[in-house]
Amino acid sequence: xxxxKVDRRGLLRVIGGTVAGLVVGGALGYLLKPTxxxxxxxxxxxxxxxxxxxxxxxxAPATPPPVTPPKKPIELVYWHHEAPSHRVAAHQxxxxxxxxxxxxxxxxxxxxxxxxWTKTLAAVKAGNPPDFELSIPDxxxxxxxAGGLAPVDDIIKMVDEKYKLFDNVxxxxxxxxxxxxxxxxxxxxxxxxxxxxxxxYLGTKEPPKTWDEALEYAKKLTVDVDGDGKIDIYGxxxxxxxxxxxxxxxxxxxxxxGASVFDDNGNVVFDSxxxxxxxxYYKKLWEYVPPGALEWSWGEIELAFAAKKIAQMPYFPAIxxxxxxxxxxxxxxxxxxxxxxxNKVSAxxxxxxxxxxxxxxxxxxxxxxxxMRFIEFVHRPDINAILTAEQEPGAFLPCTEAAxxxxxxxxxxxxxxxxxxxxxxAVEAVRKGTLYGFGPKGLQNKKMGExxxxxxxxxxxxxxxxxxxxxEEAVKWGHKKIEEIVKG
Amino acid sequence: xxxxxxxxxxxxxxxxxxIIMIIGYPLIYNIWLSFHKSTYGIELGPFIGFDNYxxxxxxxxxxxGDFINTxxxxxxxxxxxxxxxxxxALLLNQAIRGREWIRGLVILPWVIPTVVVSLVWRWILEPxxxxxxxxxxxxxxxxxxxxxxxxxxxxxxxxxxxxxWRFSPFAIVLILAGMQTIPRDVYESAxxxxxxxxxxxRYITFPLLSPILTFVGFIAFVWAFNMFDLIWLTTEGGPGNxxxxxxxxxxxxxxxxYRMGQAAAITTFMFLFLLAFSFLLIKRRRG
Numbered sequence: 001x002x003x004x005k006v007d008r009r010g011l012l013r014v015i016g017g018t019v020a021g022l023v024v025g026g027a028l029g030y031l032l033k034p035t036x037x038x039x040x041x042x043x044x045x046x047x048x049x050x051x052x053x054x055x056x057x058x059x060a061p062a063t064p065p066p067v068t069p070p071k072k073p074i075e076l077v078y079w080h081h082e083a084p085s086h087r088v089a090a091h092q093x094x095x096x097x098x099x100x101x102x103x104x105x106x107x108x109x110x111x112x113x114x115x116x117w118t119k120t121l122a123a124v125k126a127g128n129p130p131d132f133e134l135s136i137p138d139x140x141x142x143x144x145x146a147g148g149l150a151p152v153d154d155i156i157k158m159v160d161e162k163y164k165l166f167d168n169v170x171x172x173x174x175x176x177x178x179x180x181x182x183x184x185x186x187x188x189x190x191x192x193x194x195x196x197x198x199x200x201y202l203g204t205k206e207p208p209k210t211w212d213e214a215l216e217y218a219k220k221l222t223v224d225v226d227g228d229g230k231i232d233i234y235g236x237x238x239x240x241x242x243x244x245x246x247x248x249x250x251x252x253x254x255x256x257x258g259a260s261v262f263d264d265n266g267n268v269v270f271d272s273x274x275x276x277x278x279x280x281y282y283k284k285l286w287e288y289v290p291p292g293a294l295e296w297s298w299g300e301i302e303l304a305f306a307a308k309k310i311a312q313m314p315y316f317p318a319i320x321x322x323x324x325x326x327x328x329x330x331x332x333x334x335x336x337x338x339x340x341x342x343n344k345v346s347a348x349x350x351x352x353x354x355x356x357x358x359x360x361x362x363x364x365x366x367x368x369x370x371x372m373r374f375i376e377f378v379h380r381p382d383i384n385a386i387l388t389a390e391q392e393p394g395a396f397l398p399c400t401e402a403a404x405x406x407x408x409x410x411x412x413x414x415x416x417x418x419x420x421x422x423x424x425x426a427v428e429a430v431r432k433g434t435l436y437g438f439g440p441k442g443l444q445n446k447k448m449g450e451x452x453x454x455x456x457x458x459x460x461x462x463x464x465x466x467x468x469x470x471x472e473e474a475v476k477w478g479h480k481k482i483e484e485i486v487k488g
Numbered sequence: 489x490x491x492x493x494x495x496x497x498x499x500x501x502x503x504x505x506x507i508i509m510i511i512g513y514p515l516i517y518n519i520w521l522s523f524h525k526s527t528y529g530i531e532l533g534p535f536i537g538f539d540n541y542x543x544x545x546x547x548x549x550x551x552x553g554d555f556i557n558t559x560x561x562x563x564x565x566x567x568x569x570x571x572x573x574x575x576x577a578l579l580l581n582q583a584i585r586g587r588e589w590i591r592g593l594v595i596l597p598w599v600i601p602t603v604v605v606s607l608v609w610r611w612i613l614e615p616x617x618x619x620x621x622x623x624x625x626x627x628x629x630x631x632x633x634x635x636x637x638x639x640x641x642x643x644x645x646x647x648x649x650x651x652x653w654r655f656s657p658f659a660i661v662l663i664l665a666g667m668q669t670i671p672r673d674v675y676e677s678a679x680x681x682x683x684x685x686x687x688x689x690r691y692i693t694f695p696l697l698s699p700i701l702t703f704v705g706f707i708a709f710v711w712a713f714n715m716f717d718l719i720w721l722t723t724e725g726g727p728g729n730x731x732x733x734x735x736x737x738x739x740x741x742x743x744x745x746y747r748m749g750q751a752a753a754i755t756t757f758m759f760l761f762l763l764a765f766s767f768l769l770i771k772r773r774r775g
Contacts, residue, residue, distance in 0.1 A: 008491060015498055022502075118743060142746075145527075229631055241638070242726045292615035294638030294727050300614070309616065453744040466640060466727055485745070 074370045076106040078355075079120070080134040081113045082391065090391035097386075098377050104370050117142055117453075124148035129358040132371050137172045137435060140181045140356050141449040150362030151178035152355075155372055163379050163400035167440075168433055169352045170399075174442030181354030182375050185388050185396040188429040189252050189349040190337040190422075192305070192319060193312035197221055197233065201311075207338030211256070211281045214312070214341045218288040221311035235288035237305055237313025239296045240465040246458040247436075252314050252349040254278040254457075255434045256342040261451065261482065262437060262444035268486060271479035277343070279464055279471050286465045294465065314340060314348070317426040318395030320419050337422040339429070350433020352399060381408045389413035394423065397430055404430075447486045456481050515759070522752035533749060540753035550729055550737065551754070557644070558713060558733040564648040565655070565712035570705050572652060573659025574697075578689075580660065581667050591664070598657040606721030609650045613637055637723050640730050647722050647731055651712065659704050666700030667693070706769060710762060734758055 080091065091108045099105055109130065111119050116139055123129040124146045135143070143149050156179045159165055165183060173181035191207060191214075198205055201221050208214040218235030225232040239246045254260075259274035286293075290304060304310050306322040323335040340348040355375055361367050377383055384403045388396045393415035398404050404427045410416065416423050436457065437448025460478035463469040469477060522540055525533040544551045580591055597605070612618050615633035624630045636646040670693065678688050694701075716735035719725065725732030725740070732740075734754060742751035 018498070018502055022505075230625065230633070240727070241724065243724060290616045291633045291635050292617075292638055294635065295610075295723065296638075304617070307617075450745055453746065454740075455744070462726065462728060468728055 074104055074366055076104065076131045076367065076370055076374065077109060078106065078132045078134065079109050079111045079116075079130045081111055081116050082134075083110050083112055087391050090386055093390070094378060094383055094386050097383065098374060101377070102373060104373065106374060120148075121146050124358070127360065129360060131361045131367055132355050132357045132375075134184060135181060135354050135356045136351060137181070137354075137438065137443075138449045138452045140173060140354060141175075141443070141446060143356060143358075144175075144180050145446065145449070148358050149180050150357045150359050150368075151180060152182050152357055153179050155179075155182050155357075155375055158372070158376060159379050159400070162376070163381075163402035165400050166431055168350070168431070171440060171442045172352050172435055172438045173354055175446065181356045183352045183354050183399045184375075184378060185353050185384070186399045186430045186433065187316060187351040187353065187395060188397060188426055188433050189248070189314045189340065190317050190425050190429045191312065191340050192315050192317065192335065192337050194308055194334055195336045196334050197308075197311045201233075207336070208312075208341045211253070211285075211341050211343050215281065215284055217312065218285055222288045231290075233308070234290045234304075234310050235312070236285045237301055237310040237315065238282065238285060238289050238293060239301055240286065240289075240294040240462055241296060242455050242458045242462050243297050244455070244458070245297045245301065246461050247452070247455055248349050248351075249314065250279070250282065250457040250461045251434075251436045252340065253282050254436075255347040255349065256340055256345055258345045260436075260439075260444075261457075262439075262448070264439050264441050264444055266445040268445075268479060268482050270482055271475050274344070275475050276471055279461065279475060281343075282461060283464050283471060294462075308334075316395055317422055317429075318392055320394045320422060321392070321415060324415050324418055332418075335419065335422065337419075337425045339425060339432075347432050347434050348429050350430060350435060352433075352435075353396070379403070381405070381410065385409040385413065389416045394419075394426060397426060399430065445486065447488075450485050451482050454481070454485060456485070518752045519756050521749060522756050524749050526749040526752070527746045536749070540749045541757075544750060544753055544757070550732065553729055554732050554734055554737045557729070557731065558735075560644060561648065561715075561719075561731070561733050562709055562712040564644070565651055566705055566708045568648060568652040569656050569659045569708045570701065572656040573663050573704060574701070576656060576660035577663035577667055578693075580664055591661075594660055595657045597654050598661075600654070602654075602717045603721060605650065605654050606718050610637065610722055613646060638727055640727055643723055643727060643731050647719060650722065651715070651718055654718070655708065655711070659708065662704050663697065663700055666697050670696045702769070702773060706766075709765070713758070713762060 082088070082091070088108065088110060095106045095108060116135075120129065120133060120135075120139065120143055124143060129148060133143075140149070152173075156165070156170060156173075159182060160170070166186075169183045169186060170179065173179050173183065193207055195205060198207075198217075198221075201223060202217060208217050214236075221233060221235035222231060223233045223235075224230060238249050254275055257274040257278040259270075259272060259278050261268070261270050263269045290309060292300065296304075301310070301313070301315070302319055302322065305313060305315065305319060317337055320335060323332055326332045339346065355378075357368070357371055361371060378387055379400060379402075381398075381400075381403045384398050384400070385408065388398050388403070389410050390413060393413055398408070398410055402408065403410055411420075411423075436452065437444055456478050459481075460474045463474040463477065464471055468474075521532070523535055523537060525536045525539070527533060576594065580587060580594065584590070612620050613636040615621055615635045615638070620636075621630065621633045624634070634642070636642050674692055674696075675688065678692055683691070714735055715733070716739060719731055719733060719736050720739065723731045725736040735758075738751045738754050738758075741747045741754065
């Protein structure tokens with residue numbers, strides 16, 4: 001094998017070129033990085049007690065606020081997690097109206113729900129979060145724990161005074177003596193059913209009032225329509241996989257029995273008579289669900305119900321949109337809602353969405369003022385109707401008395417007005433909504449975020465419906481698991 | 489001065505820097521993280537020595553179960569992909585009409601994105617609405633819907649089959665390429681000596697293919713061992729923890745339960761396991 005001689009000049013040229021390339025690349029990277037990243041050192045942010053005390057000029061809703069030019073051009077950026085194009089369009093409509101009225105430009109950036117936790121926490125850690133973000137209680141708690149949030153007591157007070165927030169909704173954001181998120185819209189579950197099936201197979205139009213009635217209905221509604229030995233209609237919709245959908249199913253039935261994960265002192269009270277009762281009914285109802293329900297998540301159960309393979313189930317009233325889009329007028333109308341069956345407590349699952357403000361924003365009075373003006377703006381009933389009824393009818397509901405008042409534009413939405421009784425029941429469900437880990441006094445235990453992330457409730461249900469454990473064993477297991485998470 | 493011996497190192501330097509940055513540094517940081525009680529997004533946490541490892545190996549209620557699931561998943565994939573890969577390559581090596589077209593079509597499952605594969609197969613295997621059960625019911629092979637991804641007894645086999653459907657074309661292509669390198673005259677000599685097709689395969693094809701089969705097996709093993717996306721998108725590790733493998737457990741620990749230190753410890757274990765496996769395999773091959 002011959003070796004080729006290399007002269008020194010050639011070698012020096014190669015090394016020099018490599019080093020030069022690295023230097024140029026590094027310099028370009030440094031110069032092109034956003035200034036916020038360069039100027040801010042990466043360090044743990046500590047929770048500050050910046051109390052929002054900026055005076056806000058609020059005029060009556062009928063008159064648009066005067067366009068007072070801000071001292072310097074303010075442009076806000078916020079993150080939200082509603083990726084479908086029609087939802088993005090609804091947000092943009094609100095932003096355009098805000099700009100028209102105030103001259104303040106607000107830009108939306110969509111971060112998928114699957115990335116929300118990782119990206120938000122990474123942004124907080126890197127010191128470059130957006131100005132504010134639309135969030136849910138679990139995420140708000142996680143960001144709080146990361147030291148990234150500013151308290152929003154004054155904004156809550158302002159919105160409450162003008163529009164009257166529902167108490168149960170705002171208390172989902174209360175802990176350590178402060179509010180940490182401003183509710184923007186609500187999500188609830190109601191009892192949904194196919195009225196024609198009730199009439200045909202039960203001989204009644206009345207929805208079940210108790211879980212015993214629901215069980216009886218489920219049995220009669222599980223039907224082999226064409227006699228081929230294969231069930232065509234299933235009497236109940238539930239899921240059994242270890243996912244958020246099942247977790248919410250579990251909580252929804254638990255809350256109607258008065259069961260809880262924590263008490264108001266933060267103690268774990270999961271293993272209780274009420275939890276066992278609730279999940280026993282879950283198991284009994286499981287006999288009447290479609291065979292694939294063990295692996296289902298949101299999409300599958302929604303499609304099965306919209307295809308009328310399932311006769312009744314608790315779920316988001318958002319499913320009205322699928323029925324509204326059916327061509328046959330009779331099919332469009334074949335959907336109804338009722339209050340959640342209950343054996344003890346009149347309640348149902350709810351999931352409020354909130355706006356959180358980062359400490360970085362709160363440290364800049366002008367930016368904070370702009371964010372507050374925006375939050376006040378989106379609570380105006382005519383604007384709130386865009387973010388609720390227009391964005392996703394039945395899925396996102398108002399969370400203030402003003403926004404659900406009879407004269408509110410919310411009720412004028414074409415889909416909302418097509419199912420008036422269903423949506424009236426949905427709004428009532430907002431007032432009765434409960435969420436695991438939260439009580440009338442606010443957050444019960446800060447570890448609820450981790451308990452929720454670990455999908456403990458869903459795993460308890462999964463162990464029950466797969467027959468891996470009895471109800472009592474599974475609840476005991478779940479209780480132990482929650483205690484381990486709380487201990488850390 | 490003869491500097492030719494330094495030139496290769498100089499030329500390798502940029503790649504080496506890049507590898508250190510994107511593999512070396514994260515690997516070492518990950519090992520460092522595994523010795524801390526770290527919570528994602530919050531802080532590195534206090535140094536706790538081997539506590540995370542002790543928790544995982546001795547007191548964790550899912551780790552060893554998930555390790556066994558990982559072995560079953562990996563060996564299952566390895567077996568089916570190698571067998572189907574070999575069988576497919578043998579078929580495509582025959583002089584059949586349209587062979588070139590078939591060779592092109594066979595690669596299709598491999599090029600479909602994992603997300604699409606997972607979602608489509610979820611619907612195909614849906615017990616009530618899925619096309620597979622509907623066909624089986626039409627052919628009167630079943631009277632009640634079979635549950636695949638939701639069944640503790642069928643879930644693991646189902647996802648192995650999905651992954652095999654996806655990756656076998658890659659194995660077929662590699663093994664087929666290996667077959668093309670076997671000299672024709674060896675087969676002709678065997679034919680003249682009266683060797684049967686089975687004997688030809690056993691004494692000529694298989695031994696000469698063993699290096700490529702080892703390579704395919706190794707790739708199938710490592711890829712399957714580390715696979716997360718397909719399992720997460722089809723079963724999320726359920727039902728129960730029956731399809732939860734170590735990569736799925738790592739994801740859950742790190743990003744759902746925020747226990748980064750434990751997740752880092754599990755990934756360090758996985759890295760050392762694969763390193764040991766690779767080392768043993770290479771040593772055996774050399775032997």
